Amino acid sequence: MSLQVFGLPVSRGVAIGRAVLVASSRIDVAHYFIDPVDVPAEISRLRLARKQVSGELEDLKRDLPPNAQTEILALLDVHLMLLHDEALAEATCAWIVERHYNAEWAMAAQLEVVARQFDEMEDEYLRERKADLEQVAERVLRALGDPSNGSAITERVGARDFGGEDPLVLVANDISPADMLQFKGSVFTGFITDVGGKNSHTAIVARSLDIPAVVGARDASRLIRQDDWVIIDGDAGLVIVEPSSIVLEEYRFRQRQIQVERERLTRLRHKPAVTLDGERVELLANIELPGDGVAALAGGAEGVGLFRSEFLFMNRDGALPDEEEQYQAYRDAVTIMQGLPVTIRTVDIGSDKPLDRMSVHELRHEHTLNPAMGLRAIRWSLSDPAMFEVQLRAILRAASHGPVRLLVPMLTHLSEIRATFDALRRVRAQLMRESIPHGSVEIGAMVEVPAAALTMPIFLRYFDFVSIGTNDLIQYTLAIDRAEEAVAHLYDPWHPAVLRLIADTISQAHAAGKGISVCGEMAGDIEFTELLLGLGLRSFSMHPAQIPAIKQRILRSDSKRLRAYAAAVMSSDEPRSVGKDVSVAGAKVDAGEQVQKTPREAA
Known part of the structure; x- marks a missing residue:
């Protein structure tokens, strides 16, 4: 179903693409694209991190005192079960294979998808298991950040187009000015943030990158889902999620008009x-x-x-x-x-x-x-x-x-x-x-x-x-x-x-x-x-x-x-x-x- 989200227009123009959500986390998560040849190595990093966390949880179980409450043991078993869930592991690897996300980004993206599924569950007990999932994911993210965990790829290569065929727009709670610079010449054609003012440094850098942007869109990162088609109207401060085919074509026509005008101005x-x-x-x-x-x-x-x-x-x-x-x-x-x-x-x-x-x-x-x-x-x-x-x-x-x-x-x-x-x-x-x-x-x-x-x-x-x-x-x-x-x-x-x-x-x-x-x-x-x-x-x-x-x-x-x-x-x-x-x-x-x-x- 199509919906509209309003925010502050900070950088003019029109961007159309699939949503890439940068999920909020209690620890920092690096977001960058990897070279296709590094996909196997990145999947190996993810597997090593899961193996490391599995070992940590097994050690915790083994070291529990004999009089420990059974709830603690059950909790560790739940965490191990989530960690070894092959469907979850395969879905995370898919982000690496298909979108060329680094392992940390893939884990954060899949966490966002599954967390929303938990939120929609009617059973209260199952809904509360989202916290367990988040704790397991953050353990894996910490393991991925451990230099001893394989040969981590530390170079950010956002300026290289490994994001797949569809254009992408970035959706986040907020983006720092320094991180914005990672997007120069990148696959992102626009961005949306929940917070921010029209003249914040983040907005200024967006204008300097000359890409359409809307900030202060409140619940955008909650309402927009991974891979949703999104239109950013940078002139009106409007975000259209899952637009109809008619609306999509209208905005594509506007994009072409804007490009023609820019080419005309270059003659000066x-x-x-x-x-x-x-x-x-x-x-x-x-x-x-x-x-x-x-x-x-x-x-x-x-x-x-x-x-x-x-x-x-x-x-x-x-x-x-x-x-x-x-x-x-x-x-x-x-x-x-x-x-x-x-x-x-x-x-x-x-x-x-x-x-x-x-x-x-x-x-x-x-x-x-x-x-x-x-x-x-x-x-x-x-x-x-x-x-x-x-x-x-x-x-x-x-x-x-x-x-x-x-x-x-x-x-x-x-x-x-x-x-x-x-x-x-x-x-x-x-x-x-x-x-x-x-x-x-x-x-x-x-x-x-x-x-x-x-x-x-x-x-x-x-x-x-x-x-x-x-x-x-x-x-x-x-x-x-x-x-x-x-x-x-x-x-x-x-x-x-x-x-x-x-x-x-x-x-x-x-x-x-x-x-x-x-x-x-x-x-x-x-x-x-x-x-x-x-x-x-x-x-x-x-x-x-x-x-x-x-x-x-x-x-x-x-x-x-x-x-x-x-x-x-x-x-x-x-x-x-x-x-x-x-x-x-x-x-x-x-x-x-x-x-x-x-x-x-x-x-």
Whole structure:
């Protein structure tokens, strides 16, 4: 039977595929596809794990004291019976053989299927046996995680298409930003999560991957079953489960239309972004990994406006990348960009991007009452000088291969600015003493905290350029945790206070003759293109996939007319209503007539 699930639209487009559920578990489960040649080895891993658990349970039975209650013995017998159930074992192996899931994923997927069967049983005693099944499955999962259990395949190969013939969509309670990166170029054509906000980092990475996504869909992972056909309408925030043939064909037609439009926009790749009145606009790319530079060039980017270096630090079981590894990554990004500038942001760890292990000053993310306000970004870097200097050395060395700009996140205090420049001076001196080739870099500051925007004259005296991170700026200005569902509706880029901070920062940077860009989500949102142009912004940085649509909007805009439009938006009590009324077609409506009156003036 077809059903609809509603959530928050976070990444546009349409995805159609079979559901792949990442089941919740009390222990971490690795999810990756294996090479077909490794199927026998993965099945062998599963069998060895079952044999190991069987031995553990038999040992427990043997070691029971003579006066032990018979219920305990019966419980162990039930667990052994479930463990040796050949139907359950064969069904688990089928996930490995047919879908090329790794053994842990196969076990978790089959557990999800059987657990639902238990839930539907009328007999209360049988329903309660689900807990026994879960305990046995988790024992097997722990055994699979034991390095002594065969030759475990640890490399995640999600970017390789071993998922079968049908397209797949991922369904989970939640997905971390680091895990999202596993899906680049993978078999997943879209994803759905039960939790999450429209501007959480998970949602942002989804947009950067340019795949349709819906978050905050509440009970999606409970209502959707393994292998269900699912449609994700990323524009409406709608998930259709087991659609009718008519609905399926309608959405396939929409998919084809979207693809045709994207192909049309790619023709703008080599066309300069110039407004109708001759204003040149710089379009840069946000990237997470060095190889993303290929997509940046393909999208027509004029450089990298934000290289999020923290993603080099994730999914590493707590082992931080050393200087050589970082240097090679930054060098690769610089080389790929073929002489175009690359802006590398120093590691922005914390909040919803924690590491597995946080240096000598360990960041206990799960125990931090308000991680967004805690030890993160430059605060963490300055708390661990050795780690920070390793990153700075790697960046300066990479600068010998091409133009590099250094961007420092979440600065608020003059003391932090001075400490950052002191660290740079020490690193330069070290490299010179060691005769290691390195280059000079422009140094910029992220403006993502209201304190930075309000003390812009100090920042402009020290830095060569500034870049506005609108995601965090909105979060901190409005005191809204953008990853928190309960307050996500209050996260408002159109809020007058947010727009005033952005406008003032742009104005002051221009007055000081310093470079200014926006690298947050607003830069890649066509809803804000005209407003930012009208405020004087001439440098946008966004995911490569967003560049063509933004370029098209710029080519159709007249910056002189947009100044009046921006003034109307800025003077309104409700900027959103004014912005949406006149932003279409380059603000052809007389913006001067759109200024709203206060209730007193209207009276």
